[in-house]
Amino acid sequence: MKVKKAAAIPESTLVDADTHVESFRQTRHNRRTELVEDYVELIADLIADRGEARQVDIAQRLGVAQPTVAKMLKRLAADGLIQQRPYRGVFLTEEGSSLAGKSRERHQIVENFLCALGISPEIARVDAEGIEHHVSLETLNAFRDFLKQRN
Amino acid sequence: MKVKKAAAIPESTLVDADTHVESFRQTRHNRRTELVEDYVELIADLIADRGEARQVDIAQRLGVAQPTVAKMLKRLAADGLIQQRPYRGVFLTEEGSSLAGKSRERHQIVENFLCALGISPEIARVDAEGIEHHVSLETLNAFRDFLKQRN
């Protein structure tokens, strides 16, 4: 059954290199923004729920140590996403609030979508926490449409 | 319109803290394994497609520099996932091959699922590259079922 691997169609499962690299690049970029999105979203939720977002509460919710949060908050402040008022919690700037809103909405859609597929709420919650950051606008819209069509 | 915030039902959008933290923990764990999965999957693909997987090819496909790959390969070798044969490429161990197989299958299902939802192949490819690492077994099965039902 020897066949010379001539010009013919290769059963190459391998996509074009430039195309491939672009996916990886985009994914690396998403990874860099993940944490920021989760932070502002969580801050917004805490403020909505209890009027304030303290470092300690953020740390507790994220499951990390307080200095980890302190460092991150410094970065968020430097990036103009939050404003820190010591002993009074952190507050979102316009920009931070906007990012939080978008993140929260996207998160919600992803989680609802997974539930609509029949996945258990607990698993949907966990998976959505990671998936959300890699969902493009087009995919988000597809999820939304799916939810609408079977509401 | 002052209302004292009595015992009543809080319109708290906030889930239980322990539950919340578990999602974040799982997501952080997934993030730590992402790269490893992509590497072994890519190595398997390269070997399947062209008989060998060299550092330079891996670097080119991932869009990173060669020393970045060299460092990572050392780690994969230390973890027993690959075996390096200088100037002849890297090869997967049993364990590496198994992980690659699982990763590839999951990746394929996620990507096909997105396409089945009507998302364009280019976007589906990019999104799947990131999403795949955060898809639990339960969610993967739901994706599979969805594909089966409308094949």
Place this chain on the structure above:
DNA sequence: ATCAAAACATAGCCATTGCTATAACATTAC
């Protein structure tokens, strides 16, 4: 057999995200 090209290794740098231990500071209760 020689030698240029390709592949790989290594050193040293940086940013990010985590940690512990400890200090400093505000708030609040008394």
Place this chain on the structure above:
DNA sequence: GTAATGTTATAGCAATGGCTATGTTTTGAT
């Protein structure tokens, strides 16, 4: 007003994942 408590800040460490620059080694063509 003081002291205890709670909150934030800081220092110092480690692992990870990038990079550039520069060797070293192997391969393969002549």
